[in-house]
Amino acid sequence: MEICKKIRGKILCILAKRHTFSFTFFRESTKRSSLILLFLIYFFLFSTTLFAQKTPKISGKSLIDRISIPSFSFVFDSTASVELNQTEEGSDTQDIGKNTANIREVEIGINGAVDPWVAGTILLSAHQEGSEVNVALEEGYFELTSLPWKFFAKIGQFFLDLGRLNGNHRSNWSFTQAPLTQSYLFGNGNVGSFGGEISYLVPLPFFQELKVGLFNMIELGHEDAEHEHEEDTEADEPSNSIQPPLFTIRLKNFFPLTSRMGSIFGFTYLGLPGHSGTNDFQHTGGIDSTLKWNHSRRMQLEWSTEFWYRNEEVGILPAENSFGYYSFISFQPFLRWKFGFRWDHFLFLGQGNNIGQKNRHDFSQSLWVSFHLSEYFYCRITLERQDYSERSDSYLMLFQAGFTLGEHPTHSY
Numbered sequence: 374m375e376i377c378k379k380i381r382g383k384i385l386c387i388l389a390k391r392h393t394f395s396f397t398f399f400r401e402s403t404k405r406s407s408l409i410l411l412f413l414i415y416f417f418l419f420s421t422t423l424f425a426q427k428t429p430k431i432s433g434k435s436l437i438d439r440i441s442i443p444s445f446s447f448v449f450d451s452t453a454s455v456e457l458n459q460t461e462e463g464s465d466t467q468d469i470g471k472n473t474a475n476i477r478e479v480e481i482g483i484n485g486a487v488d489p490w491v492a493g494t495i496l497l498s499a500h501q502e503g504s505e506v507n508v509a510l511e512e513g514y515f516e517l518t519s520l521p522w523k524f525f526a527k528i529g530q531f532f533l534d535l536g537r538l539n540g541n542h543r544s545n546w547s548f549t550q551a552p553l554t555q556s557y558l559f560g561n562g563n564v565g566s567f568g569g570e571i572s573y574l575v576p577l578p579f580f581q582e583l584k585v586g587l588f589n590m591i592e593l594g595h596e597d598a599e600h601e602h603e604e605d606t607e608a609d610e611p612s613n614s615i616q617p618p619l620f621t622i623r624l625k626n627f628f629p630l631t632s633r634m635g636s637i638f639g640f641t642y643l644g645l646p647g648h649s650g651t652n653d654f655q656h657t658g659g660i661d662s663t664l665k666w667n668h669s670r671r672m673q674l675e676w677s678t679e680f681w682y683r684n685e686e687v688g689i690l691p692a693e694n695s696f697g698y699y700s701f702i703s704f705q706p707f708l709r710w711k712f713g714f715r716w717d718h719f720l721f722l723g724q725g726n727n728i729g730q731k732n733r734h735d736f737s738q739s740l741w742v743s744f745h746l747s748e749y750f751y752c753r754i755t756l757e758r759q760d761y762s763e764r765s766d767s768y769l770m771l772f773q774a775g776f777t778l779g780e781h782p783t784h785s786y
Contacts, residue, residue, distance in 0.1 A: 483495045491515055512530060528569040536639070538555055566591045568618065636665075653687050680698040696719070699716065719734075740756050
Protein backbone atom coordinates (compact mmCIF):
# COMPACT_ATOMS: atom_id res chain seq x y z
CA MET A 374 0.00 0.00 0.00
CA GLU A 375 2.81 2.40 0.88
CA ILE A 376 4.53 1.66 -2.45
CA CYS A 377 1.32 2.39 -4.33
CA LYS A 378 0.86 5.70 -2.51
CA LYS A 379 4.41 6.72 -3.38
CA ILE A 380 3.95 5.87 -7.07
CA ARG A 381 0.61 7.70 -7.17
CA GLY A 382 2.19 10.76 -5.53
CA LYS A 383 5.00 10.87 -8.08
CA ILE A 384 2.53 10.64 -11.01
CA LEU A 385 0.39 13.46 -9.64
CA CYS A 386 3.47 15.57 -9.11
CA ILE A 387 4.64 15.05 -12.71
CA LEU A 388 1.18 15.90 -14.08
CA ALA A 389 1.00 19.05 -11.97
CA LYS A 390 4.39 20.19 -13.24
CA ARG A 391 3.37 19.59 -16.89
CA HIS A 392 0.09 21.43 -16.39
CA THR A 393 1.90 24.36 -14.77
CA PHE A 394 4.40 24.44 -17.62
CA SER A 395 1.66 24.33 -20.29
CA PHE A 396 -0.33 27.08 -18.62
CA THR A 397 2.79 29.23 -18.21
CA PHE A 398 3.81 28.64 -21.82
CA PHE A 399 0.33 29.50 -23.09
CA ARG A 400 0.22 32.70 -21.04
CA GLU A 401 3.62 33.76 -22.24
CA SER A 402 2.89 33.07 -25.91
CA THR A 403 -0.60 34.55 -26.10
CA LYS A 404 0.34 37.08 -28.73
CA ARG A 405 2.20 34.51 -30.82
CA SER A 406 -0.67 31.99 -30.76
CA SER A 407 -3.20 34.69 -31.63
CA LEU A 408 -1.23 35.67 -34.70
CA ILE A 409 -0.91 32.05 -35.81
CA LEU A 410 -4.65 31.48 -35.35
CA LEU A 411 -5.56 34.56 -37.38
CA PHE A 412 -3.19 33.50 -40.14
CA LEU A 413 -4.75 30.02 -40.35
CA ILE A 414 -8.28 31.46 -40.54
CA TYR A 415 -7.28 33.93 -43.27
CA PHE A 416 -5.48 31.18 -45.27
CA PHE A 417 -8.50 28.88 -45.08
CA LEU A 418 -10.89 31.54 -46.32
CA PHE A 419 -8.54 32.64 -49.09
CA SER A 420 -7.83 29.09 -50.29
CA THR A 421 -11.51 28.10 -50.46
CA THR A 422 -12.29 31.22 -52.45
CA LEU A 423 -9.37 30.70 -54.80
CA PHE A 424 -9.53 26.97 -55.47
CA ALA A 425 -13.23 26.16 -55.08
CA GLN A 426 -15.15 25.53 -58.34
CA LYS A 427 -17.60 28.24 -59.11
CA THR A 428 -21.15 26.91 -59.22
CA PRO A 429 -22.87 27.81 -62.50
CA LYS A 430 -26.21 29.53 -62.42
CA ILE A 431 -29.23 29.18 -64.64
CA SER A 432 -32.09 31.67 -64.28
CA GLY A 433 -30.70 32.79 -60.95
CA LYS A 434 -30.67 29.25 -59.50
CA SER A 435 -27.44 27.44 -58.76
CA LEU A 436 -26.84 23.99 -60.16
CA ILE A 437 -25.98 21.22 -57.76
CA ASP A 438 -22.40 20.02 -58.10
CA ARG A 439 -22.42 16.23 -58.43
CA ILE A 440 -20.64 13.34 -60.09
CA SER A 441 -22.92 11.23 -62.30
CA ILE A 442 -21.97 7.56 -61.97
CA PRO A 443 -24.07 5.52 -64.44
CA SER A 444 -25.30 1.99 -63.79
CA PHE A 445 -24.36 -0.84 -66.14
CA SER A 446 -26.51 -3.86 -66.92
CA PHE A 447 -26.11 -7.02 -68.98
CA VAL A 448 -29.06 -9.21 -70.01
CA PHE A 449 -28.70 -12.70 -71.49
CA ASP A 450 -31.66 -14.48 -73.12
CA SER A 451 -31.35 -17.93 -74.70
CA THR A 452 -34.12 -20.04 -76.26
CA ALA A 453 -34.63 -23.43 -77.83
CA SER A 454 -37.54 -25.09 -79.65
CA VAL A 455 -38.42 -28.70 -80.38
CA GLU A 456 -41.33 -29.65 -82.65
CA LEU A 457 -43.06 -32.67 -81.16
CA ASN A 458 -45.05 -33.60 -84.29
CA GLN A 459 -43.69 -33.12 -87.79
CA THR A 460 -46.15 -31.59 -90.28
CA GLU A 461 -45.92 -31.02 -94.00
CA GLU A 462 -46.51 -27.28 -93.71
CA GLY A 463 -44.30 -26.93 -90.67
CA SER A 464 -45.01 -24.99 -87.51
CA ASP A 465 -44.70 -21.31 -86.81
CA THR A 466 -42.20 -20.88 -83.98
CA GLN A 467 -41.93 -17.16 -84.70
CA ASP A 468 -38.51 -15.78 -83.88
CA ILE A 469 -37.15 -18.91 -82.21
CA GLY A 470 -37.18 -21.38 -85.10
CA LYS A 471 -38.10 -25.05 -84.95
CA ASN A 472 -35.70 -27.67 -83.60
CA THR A 473 -33.07 -25.06 -82.86
CA ALA A 474 -31.22 -23.61 -79.88
CA ASN A 475 -29.56 -20.22 -79.87
CA ILE A 476 -28.92 -17.02 -77.98
CA ARG A 477 -31.94 -14.92 -78.79
CA GLU A 478 -30.63 -11.66 -77.39
CA VAL A 479 -27.76 -10.13 -75.44
CA GLU A 480 -28.33 -6.64 -74.13
CA ILE A 481 -25.88 -4.12 -72.69
CA GLY A 482 -27.34 -1.11 -70.93
CA ILE A 483 -26.07 2.14 -69.44
CA ASN A 484 -28.40 4.38 -67.48
CA GLY A 485 -28.21 7.03 -64.83
CA ALA A 486 -28.95 10.59 -63.81
CA VAL A 487 -27.33 13.22 -66.00
CA ASP A 488 -28.24 15.94 -63.52
CA PRO A 489 -31.13 16.55 -61.12
CA TRP A 490 -33.50 17.20 -64.03
CA VAL A 491 -32.46 14.73 -66.76
CA ALA A 492 -31.91 10.96 -66.84
CA GLY A 493 -30.33 9.07 -69.75
CA THR A 494 -30.46 5.47 -70.99
CA ILE A 495 -28.55 3.64 -73.74
CA LEU A 496 -29.31 -0.02 -74.56
CA LEU A 497 -27.33 -1.99 -77.15
CA SER A 498 -28.59 -5.35 -78.24
CA ALA A 499 -27.20 -8.26 -80.25
CA HIS A 500 -29.75 -10.50 -82.00
CA GLN A 501 -29.00 -13.81 -83.64
CA GLU A 502 -30.76 -14.28 -86.98
CA GLY A 503 -29.81 -17.60 -88.46
CA SER A 504 -26.04 -17.79 -88.60
CA GLU A 505 -25.60 -14.00 -88.39
CA VAL A 506 -25.42 -11.79 -85.32
CA ASN A 507 -26.71 -8.23 -85.71
CA VAL A 508 -25.72 -5.54 -83.22
CA ALA A 509 -27.86 -2.42 -83.07
CA LEU A 510 -28.93 0.41 -80.84
CA GLU A 511 -32.11 -0.87 -79.25
CA GLU A 512 -32.93 2.17 -77.15
CA GLY A 513 -31.23 5.49 -76.56
CA TYR A 514 -33.17 8.31 -74.95
CA PHE A 515 -33.23 10.95 -72.24
CA GLU A 516 -36.04 11.76 -69.84
CA LEU A 517 -37.06 15.12 -68.41
CA THR A 518 -38.16 14.19 -64.91
CA SER A 519 -38.75 17.60 -63.31
CA LEU A 520 -41.13 19.39 -65.63
CA PRO A 521 -43.74 21.61 -63.98
CA TRP A 522 -47.42 20.82 -63.57
CA LYS A 523 -46.85 17.04 -63.33
CA PHE A 524 -45.59 16.66 -66.90
CA PHE A 525 -42.96 14.15 -67.97
CA ALA A 526 -41.13 13.96 -71.32
CA LYS A 527 -39.11 11.29 -73.09
CA ILE A 528 -37.09 11.91 -76.28
CA GLY A 529 -34.97 9.54 -78.36
CA GLN A 530 -35.30 6.04 -79.75
CA PHE A 531 -37.28 3.67 -77.55
CA PHE A 532 -40.07 1.12 -77.49
CA LEU A 533 -43.55 2.52 -78.05
CA ASP A 534 -45.91 2.29 -75.10
CA LEU A 535 -48.46 -0.03 -76.72
CA GLY A 536 -50.48 -2.09 -74.29
CA ARG A 537 -48.76 -4.15 -71.64
CA LEU A 538 -46.10 -6.01 -73.64
CA ASN A 539 -44.39 -3.72 -76.12
CA GLY A 540 -42.86 -1.41 -73.53
CA ASN A 541 -41.26 -4.36 -71.68
CA HIS A 542 -38.33 -6.31 -73.05
CA ARG A 543 -38.92 -9.92 -74.05
CA SER A 544 -36.64 -11.16 -71.30
CA ASN A 545 -39.07 -9.62 -68.80
CA TRP A 546 -42.20 -11.25 -70.23
CA SER A 547 -43.96 -13.93 -68.21
CA PHE A 548 -43.81 -16.29 -71.22
CA THR A 549 -41.36 -17.19 -73.97
CA GLN A 550 -43.06 -16.51 -77.31
CA ALA A 551 -45.05 -13.44 -78.26
CA PRO A 552 -48.85 -13.83 -78.39
CA LEU A 553 -50.55 -13.91 -81.78
CA THR A 554 -51.72 -10.31 -81.46
CA GLN A 555 -48.19 -9.06 -80.83
CA SER A 556 -46.75 -11.25 -83.59
CA TYR A 557 -49.25 -10.35 -86.30
CA LEU A 558 -49.80 -6.68 -85.49
CA PHE A 559 -46.42 -5.51 -84.20
CA GLY A 560 -43.90 -8.30 -84.74
CA ASN A 561 -42.37 -11.00 -82.56
CA GLY A 562 -40.24 -8.55 -80.60
CA ASN A 563 -40.78 -4.95 -79.58
CA VAL A 564 -41.76 -2.04 -81.82
CA GLY A 565 -39.46 0.94 -81.44
CA SER A 566 -38.80 4.18 -83.29
CA PHE A 567 -37.23 7.60 -82.87
CA GLY A 568 -39.48 10.32 -81.53
CA GLY A 569 -40.82 11.78 -78.35
CA GLU A 570 -43.69 11.45 -75.96
CA ILE A 571 -45.07 13.60 -73.20
CA SER A 572 -47.17 12.33 -70.33
CA TYR A 573 -49.34 14.04 -67.77
CA LEU A 574 -50.25 12.76 -64.34
CA VAL A 575 -53.94 13.58 -63.98
CA PRO A 576 -54.76 14.96 -60.49
CA LEU A 577 -57.31 12.35 -59.43
CA PRO A 578 -57.76 10.28 -56.26
CA PHE A 579 -56.39 7.26 -58.18
CA PHE A 580 -53.36 7.05 -60.46
CA GLN A 581 -54.12 8.06 -64.07
CA GLU A 582 -51.54 8.89 -66.72
CA LEU A 583 -52.23 10.33 -70.16
CA LYS A 584 -49.43 9.93 -72.71
CA VAL A 585 -49.14 11.25 -76.29
CA GLY A 586 -46.27 10.31 -78.62
CA LEU A 587 -45.01 11.29 -82.08
CA PHE A 588 -42.53 9.02 -83.89
CA ASN A 589 -40.93 8.34 -87.25
CA MET A 590 -43.07 6.15 -89.44
CA ILE A 591 -42.30 2.42 -89.30
CA GLU A 592 -43.71 -0.57 -91.11
CA LEU A 593 -46.31 -2.52 -89.12
CA GLY A 594 -47.92 -5.60 -90.56
CA HIS A 595 -48.30 -9.31 -90.40
CA GLU A 596 -45.19 -11.34 -89.83
CA ASP A 597 -46.65 -14.10 -91.96
CA ALA A 598 -45.87 -13.39 -95.61
CA GLU A 599 -49.15 -14.99 -96.65
CA HIS A 600 -51.07 -12.04 -95.21
CA GLU A 601 -48.98 -9.14 -96.43
CA HIS A 602 -50.55 -6.96 -99.07
CA GLU A 603 -49.14 -7.41 -102.52
CA GLU A 604 -49.63 -3.69 -103.01
CA ASP A 605 -47.25 -2.82 -100.15
CA THR A 606 -44.04 -2.84 -102.15
CA GLU A 607 -41.38 -0.23 -102.64
CA ALA A 608 -42.23 -0.06 -106.32
CA ASP A 609 -45.73 1.16 -105.50
CA GLU A 610 -44.51 4.00 -103.30
CA PRO A 611 -44.34 7.44 -104.92
CA SER A 612 -40.77 8.43 -105.65
CA ASN A 613 -41.23 11.87 -104.10
CA SER A 614 -43.39 10.74 -101.19
CA ILE A 615 -42.98 12.16 -97.73
CA GLN A 616 -43.32 9.87 -94.74
CA PRO A 617 -45.60 11.49 -92.16
CA PRO A 618 -45.07 10.55 -88.50
CA LEU A 619 -47.14 8.03 -86.62
CA PHE A 620 -48.75 9.06 -83.35
CA THR A 621 -49.82 7.20 -80.24
CA ILE A 622 -52.22 7.90 -77.38
CA ARG A 623 -52.08 5.92 -74.17
CA LEU A 624 -54.24 6.19 -71.04
CA LYS A 625 -53.33 4.11 -68.00
CA ASN A 626 -55.19 3.79 -64.72
CA PHE A 627 -54.15 2.09 -61.51
CA PHE A 628 -56.75 1.18 -58.89
CA PRO A 629 -55.60 -0.20 -55.52
CA LEU A 630 -58.20 -2.75 -54.42
CA THR A 631 -56.66 -3.91 -51.16
CA SER A 632 -53.31 -3.54 -49.43
CA ARG A 633 -52.09 -6.60 -51.38
CA MET A 634 -54.06 -6.32 -54.62
CA GLY A 635 -54.24 -3.77 -57.43
CA SER A 636 -55.54 -3.50 -60.99
CA ILE A 637 -54.28 -1.70 -64.10
CA PHE A 638 -56.63 -0.71 -66.91
CA GLY A 639 -55.50 1.01 -70.10
CA PHE A 640 -56.47 2.20 -73.59
CA THR A 641 -54.10 2.53 -76.55
CA TYR A 642 -54.47 4.06 -80.01
CA LEU A 643 -51.90 4.04 -82.81
CA GLY A 644 -52.44 5.99 -86.02
CA LEU A 645 -50.16 5.16 -88.94
CA PRO A 646 -50.72 7.25 -92.08
CA GLY A 647 -49.40 6.17 -95.44
CA HIS A 648 -47.07 8.08 -97.73
CA SER A 649 -48.07 11.53 -98.87
CA GLY A 650 -50.25 11.47 -101.95
CA THR A 651 -52.00 8.27 -100.87
CA ASN A 652 -55.13 7.59 -98.83
CA ASP A 653 -53.56 4.72 -96.94
CA PHE A 654 -54.15 4.74 -93.21
CA GLN A 655 -53.88 2.21 -90.43
CA HIS A 656 -55.90 2.49 -87.22
CA THR A 657 -54.95 0.22 -84.32
CA GLY A 658 -56.72 0.29 -80.96
CA GLY A 659 -56.31 -1.81 -77.86
CA ILE A 660 -57.69 -2.36 -74.37
CA ASP A 661 -55.63 -4.02 -71.65
CA SER A 662 -56.33 -5.01 -68.06
CA THR A 663 -54.11 -6.53 -65.39
CA LEU A 664 -54.88 -7.79 -61.91
CA LYS A 665 -52.02 -8.42 -59.47
CA TRP A 666 -52.17 -10.02 -56.05
CA ASN A 667 -49.08 -10.22 -53.89
CA HIS A 668 -49.58 -12.12 -50.66
CA SER A 669 -45.85 -12.38 -49.97
CA ARG A 670 -42.60 -13.25 -51.72
CA ARG A 671 -43.72 -16.88 -51.69
CA MET A 672 -47.21 -16.47 -53.16
CA GLN A 673 -48.24 -14.15 -56.03
CA LEU A 674 -50.86 -14.05 -58.78
CA GLU A 675 -51.15 -12.10 -62.05
CA TRP A 676 -53.97 -12.13 -64.59
CA SER A 677 -53.55 -10.03 -67.74
CA THR A 678 -55.64 -9.64 -70.91
CA GLU A 679 -55.32 -7.55 -74.07
CA PHE A 680 -57.80 -6.94 -76.93
CA TRP A 681 -56.61 -5.43 -80.22
CA TYR A 682 -58.43 -4.28 -83.35
CA ARG A 683 -56.93 -2.99 -86.60
CA ASN A 684 -58.57 -1.26 -89.57
CA GLU A 685 -56.27 -0.94 -92.56
CA GLU A 686 -57.12 1.11 -95.64
CA VAL A 687 -54.93 0.58 -98.69
CA GLY A 688 -55.71 2.61 -101.81
CA ILE A 689 -59.14 2.10 -103.26
CA LEU A 690 -59.46 -1.44 -101.90
CA PRO A 691 -62.00 -2.22 -99.18
CA ALA A 692 -60.62 -1.86 -95.67
CA GLU A 693 -59.09 -4.96 -94.13
CA ASN A 694 -60.02 -5.65 -90.52
CA SER A 695 -58.43 -7.92 -87.97
CA PHE A 696 -59.11 -8.63 -84.32
CA GLY A 697 -57.26 -10.56 -81.66
CA TYR A 698 -56.82 -11.06 -77.97
CA TYR A 699 -54.84 -13.04 -75.46
CA SER A 700 -55.27 -13.75 -71.79
CA PHE A 701 -52.82 -15.37 -69.40
CA ILE A 702 -52.64 -16.19 -65.73
CA SER A 703 -49.42 -16.67 -63.78
CA PHE A 704 -49.47 -18.15 -60.28
CA GLN A 705 -46.57 -18.49 -57.87
CA PRO A 706 -47.51 -20.93 -55.08
CA PHE A 707 -43.92 -21.37 -53.88
CA LEU A 708 -40.90 -19.13 -53.44
CA ARG A 709 -39.05 -20.07 -56.66
CA TRP A 710 -41.75 -21.65 -58.88
CA LYS A 711 -44.29 -20.05 -61.19
CA PHE A 712 -46.95 -21.76 -63.31
CA GLY A 713 -48.80 -20.12 -66.18
CA PHE A 714 -51.37 -20.63 -68.92
CA ARG A 715 -52.16 -18.42 -71.94
CA TRP A 716 -54.97 -18.52 -74.53
CA ASP A 717 -54.56 -16.71 -77.88
CA HIS A 718 -57.07 -16.03 -80.64
CA PHE A 719 -56.63 -13.94 -83.78
CA LEU A 720 -59.24 -13.36 -86.48
CA PHE A 721 -58.57 -12.02 -89.99
CA LEU A 722 -61.84 -10.53 -91.25
CA GLY A 723 -60.52 -9.91 -94.74
CA GLN A 724 -61.15 -6.92 -96.95
CA GLY A 725 -64.56 -5.61 -96.01
CA ASN A 726 -65.70 -9.14 -95.21
CA ASN A 727 -66.66 -9.65 -98.87
CA ILE A 728 -69.08 -12.37 -99.84
CA GLY A 729 -67.25 -15.58 -100.61
CA GLN A 730 -64.11 -14.51 -98.74
CA LYS A 731 -63.30 -16.87 -95.91
CA ASN A 732 -62.27 -15.48 -92.58
CA ARG A 733 -59.24 -16.94 -90.86
CA HIS A 734 -59.14 -18.00 -87.21
CA ASP A 735 -55.83 -18.78 -85.52
CA PHE A 736 -55.61 -20.19 -82.01
CA SER A 737 -52.76 -20.94 -79.66
CA GLN A 738 -52.53 -22.30 -76.14
CA SER A 739 -49.44 -22.29 -73.91
CA LEU A 740 -48.69 -23.97 -70.60
CA TRP A 741 -45.41 -23.26 -68.80
CA VAL A 742 -43.49 -23.60 -65.58
CA SER A 743 -40.70 -21.22 -64.50
CA PHE A 744 -37.98 -21.69 -61.93
CA HIS A 745 -36.43 -18.54 -60.46
CA LEU A 746 -33.23 -19.31 -58.62
CA SER A 747 -33.19 -15.60 -57.72
CA GLU A 748 -34.65 -12.41 -59.15
CA TYR A 749 -31.67 -12.29 -61.53
CA PHE A 750 -31.76 -15.82 -63.00
CA TYR A 751 -34.62 -17.92 -64.33
CA CYS A 752 -35.36 -20.84 -66.64
CA ARG A 753 -38.68 -21.81 -68.23
CA ILE A 754 -40.22 -24.80 -70.01
CA THR A 755 -43.29 -24.25 -72.22
CA LEU A 756 -45.63 -26.61 -74.03
CA GLU A 757 -47.47 -24.81 -76.84
CA ARG A 758 -50.23 -25.92 -79.21
CA GLN A 759 -50.75 -24.01 -82.45
CA ASP A 760 -54.09 -24.39 -84.18
CA TYR A 761 -53.99 -22.33 -87.40
CA SER A 762 -56.84 -22.52 -89.91
CA GLU A 763 -54.48 -22.91 -92.90
CA ARG A 764 -52.12 -25.42 -91.27
CA SER A 765 -52.22 -28.64 -89.36
CA ASP A 766 -52.02 -28.50 -85.61
CA SER A 767 -48.51 -28.47 -84.21
CA TYR A 768 -47.10 -29.01 -80.72
CA LEU A 769 -43.91 -27.35 -79.54
CA MET A 770 -41.65 -27.69 -76.55
CA LEU A 771 -39.90 -24.39 -75.79
CA PHE A 772 -36.97 -23.81 -73.44
CA GLN A 773 -35.74 -20.47 -72.15
CA ALA A 774 -33.02 -19.38 -69.74
CA GLY A 775 -31.76 -15.91 -68.90
CA PHE A 776 -29.99 -13.82 -66.35
CA THR A 777 -29.30 -10.16 -65.55
CA LEU A 778 -26.09 -8.59 -64.32
CA GLY A 779 -25.98 -5.13 -62.83
CA GLU A 780 -28.82 -2.64 -62.46
CA HIS A 781 -31.26 -2.84 -65.35
CA PRO A 782 -33.52 0.18 -66.02
CA THR A 783 -36.97 -0.26 -64.55
CA HIS A 784 -39.74 -1.46 -66.83
CA SER A 785 -43.11 0.24 -67.08
CA TYR A 786 -45.58 -0.65 -64.38
